[in-house]
Amino acid sequence: MKRNKYRIYATVIMLLSGLVLASCGNKKTTAEKPTEEHEHEEAPNTVTLTNEQFQTVGIVLGAPEQREISSAVKVNGLLDVPPQQTVSVSVPMGGFIRQTTMLQGMPVKKGQVLATLENIDYIQLQQDYLDARSQLEYAVTEYNRQQELSRENVNALKTVQQAKATFESLQAKVKGLREKLSLININIAGLEKGNIQRSVNVYAPISGYVTQVNINLGQFVNPADILFRIVNTEHLHAELTVFEKDIPRLKIGQPVRFTLANETKQRKATVHLIGREISPERTVRVHCHLDEEDTQLLPGTYLQAMIEAGAGNVQALPEAAVVNFENKAYVFVKDTPGKDSTHHFKMLEVQPGSNEQGYTEVNFPQGNIPQEIVIKGAYDLLAKMKNSGEEHGH
Incomplete structure (x- = not known):
């Protein structure tokens, strides 16, 4: 009986072992299926x-x-004006601002009054001029008289030389004072008639638009102060920044197509000057003239441009x-x-x-x-x- 029991137990254990192995085999097969699927996946890109x-x-x-194909160089840049079209207005002699109507953005014409200044020194300068001019008239008369006496051997040569030195010194003083008065816009013809001005005007040196107003009424300004900035936008140009590697492809006269940051339409220009200095960023400035002038454009406007560099x-x-x-x-x-x-x-x-x-x-x-x-x-x-x-x- 015992032997039969052992045989039954052994048979059950063998059957259970077979089931466990079969189960493990199925799991292995199931686990291998994703690997096979991955073998059929496509590689990246x-x-x-x-x-x-x-x-x-x-x-x-x-x-x-x-x-x-016609190649083009794509670059960025700005609208700019030539140096002679931008003016910083200051005064050669300080004074108090007594009148101005200028505002930023206002158009002005060359010779238009921008501001009126007052200073007691203006009066003193005119007084000095009139005084020196009066002394010069006497010095001229005295010099001529001494020359006449010298020809008649009445006076010594030394006296004639002193008269000449006084005359030439006063003559130089009068000329210098006249130039100073002209710089501060004093009317010399009126002054010589006895009209002394207590104020002077500041005039616009060019036509254009006021871009800066740095003064107010009652303010004292010095010669180093900038009162106004005026820009003439009639001759704007495109200042392009071109990378060093593209410079050999550029020539003067090549057409340029550009679009402003605040526009969608294309404008045209022509390469006028190519810079001869490479910046630390390895770029070169290229100066282009606009084919059509537009006074409504603003200096400093960002632009994107294409320089047509020929076919290849x-x-x-x-x-x-x-x-x-x-x-x-x-x-x-x-x-x-x-x-x-x-x-x-x-x-x-x-x-x-x-x-x-x-x-x-x-x-x-x-x-x-x-x-x-x-x-x-x-x-x-x-x-x-x-x-x-x-x-x-x-």
């Missing part, structure tokens, strides 16, 4: 099409072509072959043949250049130019790649 999908999409392959033979592809993805440009290149008549394509980043007549200049990494590029159906491949990525993400 690649797309696989079945033969049927390939025919449906209508993929067309081609190689880059050598085409003559470059590697080009049809525009449809270059796709944009995450702010970068790519093309699809045929990869190694797949199994079961599948077609593999790999996405390759490129640097696009100028566009013309439906073709885009393309620069390939490290100069390796593939010969089987998708020139039709590239956007379909990009869409499939995006969809595949979303499915795997879920």
Whole structure:
């Protein structure tokens, strides 16, 4: 009986062991299935099409072509005015501001009164001039008299020389005072008639627009102070910042197309001067004249420009072959043949250049130019790649 019991127990244990092994085998098979599924997943930046999908999409392959495309240099810049069209207005002699009607943005004409100043020193300067002028008249008469006496041997030569020195000294003093009075805009003709001014006017040296007003009534201004700034916008130019590597492509006279930051329409200009100094940022300033003047434009306005640098033979592809993805440009290149008549394509980043007549200049990494590029159906491949990525993400 005992032997029979042992045989039954042994049989049960063997059966249980077999069930456990079978269960482990099933788990192993189940665990291996995802691995097999992953073997069929596509590698990053690649797309696989079945033969049927390939025919449906209508993929067309081609190689880059050598085409003559007009190249353009894309640059940034500002509207600016020549130095002689911007004026800082100051006074050669300080004074108190007694009158001004200027406001920022007001148009002014050359010779227009900008402000009126008063200072007791203006009166003193005019008084000194009249006094020196009166002394000069006497000195002239005395010098002529001494010369006449010298010719008659009545006086000594020394007396004549003293009279001459006094005359020349007063003559120089009068000329100097006259120039000082002219600088502060004193009417000399009126002064010589006895009209002494207590105030002087500040006049606009050029026509333009007032861009700065730095004074107020009652303020005392010194010669070093800037009262106003005036800008003449009739001769604005485009000041472009061009990188060092692009300078050899530029020539004087090349056309420029630019768009202002606050506009959408294109304006035209012409390269007038190319700078001869490279900045620490490795850029060069390029001065361009506008083809059409516009006095309503403001200096300092930001702009984007394209300098037309002529045509050249470059590697080009049809525009449809270059796709944009995450702010970068790519093309699809045929990869190694797949199994079961599948077609593999790999996405390759490129640097696009100028566009013309439906073709885009393309620069390939490290100069390796593939010969089987998708020139039709590239956007379909990009869409499939995006969809595949979303499915795997879920």
